[in-house]
Amino acid sequence: xxxxxxxxxxxxxxxxxxxxxxxxxxxxxxxxxxxxxxxxxxxxxxxxxxxxxxxxxxxxxxxxxxxxxxxxxxxxxxxxxxxxxxxxxxxxxxxxxxxxxxxxxxxxxxxxxxxxxxxxxxxxxxxxxxxxxxxxxxxxxxxxxxxxxxxxxxxxxxxxxxxxxxxxxxxxxxxxxxxxxxxxxxxxxxxxxxxxxxxxxxxxxxxxxxxxxxxxxxxxxxxxxxxxxxxxxxxxxxxxxxxxxxxxxxxxxxxxxxxxxxx
Amino acid sequence: xxxxxxxxxxxxxxxxxxxxxxxxxxxxxxxxxxxxxxxxxxxxxxxxxxxxxxxxxxxxxxxxxxxxxxxxxxxxxxxxxxxxxxxxxxxxxxxxxxxxxxxxxxxxxxxxxxxxxxxxxxxxxxxxxxxxxxxxxxxxxxxxxxxxxxxxxxxxxxxxxxxxxxxxxxxxxxxxxxxxxxxxxxxxxxxxxxxxxxxxxxxxxxxxxxxxxxxxxxxxxxxxxxxxxxxxxxxxxxxxxxxxxxxxxxxxxxxxxxxxxxxxxxxxxxxxxxxxxxxxxxxxxxxxxxxxxxxxxxxxxxxxxxxxxxxxxxxxxxxxxxxxxxxxxxxxxxxxxxxxxxxxxxxxxxxxxxxxxxxxxxxxxxxxxxxxxxxxxxxxxxxxxxxxxxxxxxxxxxxxxxxxxxxxxxxxxxxxxxxxxxxxxxxxxxxxxxxxxxxxxxxxxxxxxxxxxxxxxxxxxxxxxxxxxxxxxxxxxxxxxxxxxxxxxxxxxxxxxxxxxxxxxxxxxxxxxxxxxxxxxxxxxxx
Numbered sequence: 001x002x003x004x005x006x007x008x009x010x011x012x013x014x015x016x017x018x019x020x021x022x023x024x025x026x027x028x029x030x031x032x033x034x035x036x037x038x039x040x041x042x043x044x045x046x047x048x049x050x051x052x053x054x055x056x057x058x059x060x061x062x063x064x065x066x067x068x069x070x071x072x073x074x075x076x077x078x079x080x081x082x083x084x085x086x087x088x089x090x091x092x093x094x095x096x097x098x099x100x101x102x103x104x105x106x107x108x109x110x111x112x113x114x115x116x117x118x119x120x121x122x123x124x125x126x127x128x129x130x131x132x133x134x135x136x137x138x139x140x141x142x143x144x145x146x147x148x149x150x151x152x153x154x155x156x157x158x159x160x161x162x163x164x165x166x167x168x169x170x171x172x173x174x175x176x177x178x179x180x181x182x183x184x185x186x187x188x189x190x191x192x193x194x195x196x197x198x199x200x201x202x203x204x205x206x207x208x209x210x211x212x213x214x215x216x217x218x219x220x221x222x223x224x225x226x227x228x229x230x231x232x233x234x235x236x237x238x239x240x241x242x243x244x245x246x247x248x249x250x251x252x253x254x255x256x257x258x259x260x261x262x263x
Numbered sequence: 264x265x266x267x268x269x270x271x272x273x274x275x276x277x278x279x280x281x282x283x284x285x286x287x288x289x290x291x292x293x294x295x296x297x298x299x300x301x302x303x304x305x306x307x308x309x310x311x312x313x314x315x316x317x318x319x320x321x322x323x324x325x326x327x328x329x330x331x332x333x334x335x336x337x338x339x340x341x342x343x344x345x346x347x348x349x350x351x352x353x354x355x356x357x358x359x360x361x362x363x364x365x366x367x368x369x370x371x372x373x374x375x376x377x378x379x380x381x382x383x384x385x386x387x388x389x390x391x392x393x394x395x396x397x398x399x400x401x402x403x404x405x406x407x408x409x410x411x412x413x414x415x416x417x418x419x420x421x422x423x424x425x426x427x428x429x430x431x432x433x434x435x436x437x438x439x440x441x442x443x444x445x446x447x448x449x450x451x452x453x454x455x456x457x458x459x460x461x462x463x464x465x466x467x468x469x470x471x472x473x474x475x476x477x478x479x480x481x482x483x484x485x486x487x488x489x490x491x492x493x494x495x496x497x498x499x500x501x502x503x504x505x506x507x508x509x510x511x512x513x514x515x516x517x518x519x520x521x522x523x524x525x526x527x528x529x530x531x532x533x534x535x536x537x538x539x540x541x542x543x544x545x546x547x548x549x550x551x552x553x554x555x556x557x558x559x560x561x562x563x564x565x566x567x568x569x570x571x572x573x574x575x576x577x578x579x580x581x582x583x584x585x586x587x588x589x590x591x592x593x594x595x596x597x598x599x600x601x602x603x604x605x606x607x608x609x610x611x612x613x614x615x616x617x618x619x620x621x622x623x624x625x626x627x628x629x630x631x632x633x634x635x636x637x638x639x640x641x642x643x644x645x646x647x648x649x650x651x652x653x654x655x656x657x658x659x660x661x662x663x664x665x666x667x668x669x670x671x672x673x674x675x676x677x678x679x680x681x682x683x684x685x686x687x688x689x690x691x692x693x694x695x696x697x698x699x700x701x702x703x704x705x706x707x708x709x710x711x712x713x714x715x716x717x718x719x720x721x722x723x724x725x726x727x728x729x730x731x732x733x734x735x736x737x738x739x740x741x742x743x744x745x746x747x748x749x750x751x752x753x754x755x756x757x758x759x760x761x762x763x764x765x766x767x768x769x770x771x772x773x774x775x776x777x778x779x780x781x782x783x784x785x786x787x788x789x790x
Contacts, residue, residue, distance in 0.1 A: 018443065028728060056396070058392075058395060079400055080398075082397065083397075083398035084397035087388065087396040087397065089392065089393050089396060092391075093389050093390055093393025095390060095407075095408055095412075096390075096412070097411045097412055097487055106407075107397050110397070110398050110399060116644055140487075156397065
């Protein structure tokens with residue numbers, strides 16, 4: 001596999017909120033190759049939301065450089081940058097006064113697309129997230145279930161055909177079956193569209209099952225960065241070992257159960 | 264039963280004029296208020312210091328009573344008008360519409376500002392994050408997300424403002440803006456309960472209608488349905504059209520006759536209007552102007568004629584504290600008005616409406632009291648009552664000191680209760696010499712031989728721009744010297760008993776016929 005230039009990279013990035021205090025990010029260096037699905041795993045308060053926010057300039061780092069497609073993002077217009085990057089919010093954040101089609105086509109609208117083109121795009125995306133456009137395009141968010149809403153949230157993030165999608169605990173509030181279906185569907189989209197995805201999750205199992213690479217973040221520092229297999233196998237440090245121990249135990253237990261029922 | 268009342272028919276006949284004026288002034292004020300407060304709130308919502316100041320100022324404005332706020336705008340505009348006349352070469356009317364619209368617009372601002380700011384504050388922060396995340400600028404976030412979501416709260420503020428403004432517009436009558444308040448002010452003064460109720464109900468119905476239409480729009484905004492918004496707007500347009508239609512046809516030219524807010528003034532204004540019409544001149548009335556406003560209004564040509572009293576002008580406008588005999592006062596007032604304000608004093612009507620002390624006729628005869636000097640001898644055994652103003656007025660201090668009046672007890676009470684109490688709880692009361700109740704309760708006015716009480720001759724005043732208007736003066740001439748104090752008392756008594764000012768004015772015309780054209784009244788005090 002040829003070494004590709006990273007699409008997103010962090011170079012010694014730190015962030016301190018207010019004056020003094022413990023840094024939310026502490027000298028983070030990380031490179032994400034195009035087409036990768038990266039999961040950022042860590043406990044609440046570990047700095048994972050801050051890390052995600054620095055990518056599209058929702059949060060400006062106190063020190064260090066974040067690069068997007070090689071450019072220092074401080075040289076890019078923040079508004080334009082955000083329109084180039086899809087974002088799926090933890091609480092979905094659909095605008096309640098807009099129809100689903102209007103919600104989905106919001107970034108295209110900000111980019112100045114005309115109405116017929118936006119409508120076509122909204123229908124395509126509703127199809128993509130498996131909500132029949134004829135039934136759904138004129139509905140309002142309040143009429144949907146939680147899972148359906150997050151499908152729309154994903155569609156909205158993809159509307160302006162971004163190369164990069166950021167996801168902030170996108171499936172955290174959903175029941176397990178919905179979550180499983182949605183995350184698998186999203187992974188298929190990621191592959192089909194050739195996206196680069198950075199997803200925050202506190203669920204290690206979800207990270208292991210979905211992501212190509214996992215970044216473990218602890219107290220604002222990157223404790224580990226590697227493929228799920230690398231993290232399961234090697235115990236780079238005790239925290240990572242403890243974190244990865246749970247999926248390992250569950251997998252062993254499940255494997256045992258399957259073996260039993262198989263005989 | 265109430266519908267059979269002639270006052271009801273009269274009230275109804277005035278509705279097109281009063282209602283259209285009321286709608287015009289309130290909706291203009293509301294529109295102006297919105298046009299200022301809405302953008303101001305949007306500008307201030309993200310500027311904490313400015314918004315604190317804005318809310319504080321709006322709250323302070325709200326604590327000023329509506330009547331006072333309206334009254335304050337008149338002298339303010341008058342000052343500005345005289346400045347623009349001096350430096351910019353144009354003048355505008357400081358009476359009526361303009362001050363009312365400005366004061367009411369100011370009054371409407373608080374609910375709009377407060378609700379716009381709270382409405383925008385109340386938008387879910389998650390949606391603000393989402394708005395930034397999808398790439399909205401602050402401005403786009405405000406107009407595409409925050410404002411639409413805050414719209415129901417903002418509309419609730421607009422509804423509150425609309426109801427306040429429509430209600431408060433009834434108080435615009437004293438600064439010369441015709442409104443539904445004309446019913447209330449004149450009804451209270453002439454004890455015409457039908458008018459008072461009619462005005463209250465009409466204002467309430469108008470407020471409710473507009474509130475209903477706005478609530479329709481609010482619901483439309485909340486549910487993002489176009490139909491209710493369109494229906495609400497159409498309804499408001501209909502209200503405006505319906506109420507303005509009659510006034511568009513109405514005569515806007517002609518003479519404007521002013522009146523202060525009490526029944527004698529309403530009768531005299533009706534009398535003047537009838538005189539003008541009898542001479543083929545068209546006349547409109549502007550009733551219920553505040554005492555402090557009406558002279559300025561005449562000087563500014565906002566009204567054409569009204570009746571004032573020499574003593575009032577002497578003390579309030581000329582700031583004179585001395586007391587001159589009746590004829591001399593009249594001459595000085597006339598000269599001063601002409602010189603200082605350009606106003607023409609056309610003549611005295613023949614009666615005075617002065618301050619006086621009055622007592623039961625039987626009691627006065629029994630004690631042998633004719634003059635204040637006689638009264639002073641009996642005062643230590645008598646009780647005096649005055650209206651709330653009287654004991655604070657210079658007239659009281661003057662007669663008390665000049666005659667050495669020293670009453671057993673002194674009580675302040677409402678005029679309505681004061682007269683029935685004479686002869687029972689109290690012996691002597693303060694009175695106005697032309698008050699109909701002097702005849703009604705069979706009282707006599709105690710004479711003032713030392714001439715301590717300033718004269719209050721009723722005088723007919725004409726605006727500067729009508730100074731050369733021969734037709735007008737010819738029409739008014741028969742009123743000069745035509746009404747003596749007994750006649751005016753009798754007329755006022757009729758009004759007190761529920762006759763309408765127009766009816767009383769016609770009666771006065773019949774009774775005063777033949778006396779017309781008399782010279783200035785002889786000086787009864789012999790000075």
